[in-house]
Amino acid sequence: MRKSSLRRTCAALAAVTSLALAATACGGTTKEDVGKDSASAASEGKADPNAELKKGLTVGFLPKQVNNPYFTSADKGGEAALKELGSTYKEVGPSSATDTSGQVSYVNTLTQQQVDAMAVSAQDPGALCTALKQAMKNDIKVVTYDSDTKADCRNVFVSQASAEDLGRTEVQLLAEQLDYKGEIAILSAAQTATNQNTWIDFMEDELKDPKYKDMKLVKVAYGNDDAQQSFQQTQGLLQEYPNLKGIISPTTVGIKAAAQYLSGSKYKGKVKLTGLGTPNDMRKYVKNGTVEGFELWDPAKLGELAARTSVALVSGQITGKEGETFKAGDMGEFTIGKDGVINLGKPTVFNAKNIDQFDF
Ligand code: RAM
Numbered sequence: 601m602r603k604s605s606l607r608r609t610c611a612a613l614a615a616v617t618s619l620a621l622a623a624t625a626c627g628g629t630t631k632e633d634v635g636k637d638s639a640s641a642a643s644e645g646k647a648d649p650n651a652e653l654k655k656g657l658t659v660g661f662l663p664k665q666v667n668n669p670y671f672t673s674a675d676k677g678g679e680a681a682l683k684e685l686g687s688t689y690k691e692v693g694p695s696s697a698t699d700t701s702g703q704v705s706y707v708n709t710l711t712q713q714q715v716d717a718m719a720v721s722a723q724d725p726g727a728l729c730t731a732l733k734q735a736m737k738n739d740i741k742v743v744t745y746d747s748d749t750k751a752d753c754r755n756v757f758v759s760q761a762s763a764e765d766l767g768r769t770e771v772q773l774l775a776e777q778l779d780y781k782g783e784i785a786i787l788s789a790a791q792t793a794t795n796q797n798t799w800i801d802f803m804e805d806e807l808k809d810p811k812y813k814d815m816k817l818v819k820v821a822y823g824n825d826d827a828q829q830s831f832q833q834t835q836g837l838l839q840e841y842p843n844l845k846g847i848i849s850p851t852t853v854g855i856k857a858a859a860q861y862l863s864g865s866k867y868k869g870k871v872k873l874t875g876l877g878t879p880n881d882m883r884k885y886v887k888n889g890t891v892e893g894f895e896l897w898d899p900a901k902l903g904e905l906a907a908r909t910s911v912a913l914v915s916g917q918i919t920g921k922e923g924e925t926f927k928a929g930d931m932g933e934f935t936i937g938k939d940g941v942i943n944l945g946k947p948t949v950f951n952a953k954n955i956d957q958f959d960f
Contacts, residue, residue: 647924651916655686657716659910661903662706664721664747664793665825666693670852670878670899671721673960674746677900678719678907681929685911690715697825697853698790700727707731711740717910719903720754721746724792729753741913745906747795751939755913755920758906760897761947763795766850767802769895770875771812773949774846777872777892781814782845785837787858787875789825789851799850818844823854830857838867849875855894859885879950879958886955893951898960902944905931909942 661678663671671693679689692709694702700723708731710718718735722728722744732742732753745758760766774784786803788796800820807817818841823830830853838844849855855877862868862885869889877894885891908928909918918924920940927933934942950958 645916645919647919647921648916649918649924649926653685653911653917654716654915657682657687657911657914658713659687659689659907660710660713660715660718661689661691661693661906662703662710662718662720663691663693664703664723664790665695665697666691667695668697668825668853669881671746673878674721674899674903674906677898677903679903680900681904681907682911684929685908687716687911689907694723697723697793700724700792704728704731707735711735711738714738715740716914717741717743719743719745719758719906719910720749722749722794723747723790725749725794727792741910743906743910743913745902747793748798748941749794755940756909756918756936757939757941758902758909759941759943760795760902761945762943763798764802766876766895766947767799768806769947769949770799770848770850771803771806773874773893773895774848774872775812775815777874778815778846780812783816783818783841783843784846784848785818785841785844786820787830787833787837787847787849787851787854788820788822789854791822793825796850803848803850823849823851823857825851825853827853827857830854831861834858834861838865838871844871846872846874849873849877851875852877852881852896856881859890863888863890876947877950878960879955880960882950883955886950886952893949895947895949897944897947900960901931904928905934905942905944909934 659682661675675691682689692706703723728749736742742754743756744754748757821833821837823833847858849858855875858873873891874894876896905928912918912926917926922936922938925933925935936942
């Protein structure tokens with residue numbers, strides 16, 4: 601048996617049996633080894649940009665939440681790219697965006713199944729680390745997309761756009777809509793979500809600029825990427841803060857539920873709403889005057905880039921180090937930035953003028 605297959609069989613054993621049993625069977629894989637930092641594994645070897653892309657690979661997608669239309673689009677993009685590249689796609693994942701232990705089990709499942717790479721959108725920055733390091737230790741490439749873990753717990757993070765740009769522009773969009781005045785709130789996803797929390801940090805920083813001195817962030821509420829909870833949180837915000845003038849919801853599930861609530865209430869058009877939404881979810885709320893403008897990237901392109909990055913890693917074209925470049929098919933060339941982050945590009949701002957040009 602090749603060393604790598606032996607290691608991967610051991611990973612499978614460790615994931616399905618007790619660690620002690622796996623340690624015996626695999627000649628000394630100890631609990632300590634399992635928890636060890638695998639950052640070196642992440643950047644092991646030298647990148648060969650001319651290496652041929654491997655075929656016949658299996659890449660597992662593990663979104664934050666499987667029944668979220670945003671991830672359905674993202675993962676479909678991944679599936680189409682893998683098919684084109686002659687590899688196999690599979691998707692596993694929890695149905696709730698707050699099931700972190702479920703996500704850990706799914707990482708272990710993919711490790712047991714000895715996939716070649718996994719693309720993961722993390723519900724929590726740290727909770728998946730041990731399981732992801734175990735996967736990397738066993739020659740499985742780990743890409744995070746959409747929502748990152750810690751940098752040493754994956755090879756590369758495929759980011760939708762610069763987190764700083766996203767956070768700051770959402771505040772700018774809302775400020776223009778409410779003329780730089782009034783109380784505002786944020787309706788986020790899960791309290792642990794790495795992506796939303798990073799954007800919120802930049803929103804809070806942006807609000808420190810004196811030009812926002814007449815705007816006040818009164819609350820960050822969490823709808824857990826659940827339609828009903830997000831709807832109720834919006835209702836709660838307006839009851840608690842009757843002078844609320846605007847809401848930023850940096851989640852496709854949250855912004856849709858908030859728009860639905862506002863649209864059927866006396867606040868329609870008066871309380872401004874922006875954030876991150878899909879044009880297909882938000883079209884009717886733009887047309888009926890509930891929402892003026894919001895932004896997003898194309899989720900399918902994000903999934904496609906995650907798939908192409910996974911295959912480039914397994915093929916040795918990249919290892920995850922800053923400065924490495926690779927060609928992602930028709931998407932063009934990408935360069936790995938600081939901390940192993942690849943940016944998809946700039947988001948699009950949607951409003952009544954352009955929304956009909958988009959279908960996702
Ligand atoms: C939701 C999820 C996802 C986020 C989008 C904007 O679908 O929270 O992680 O990127 O919104």
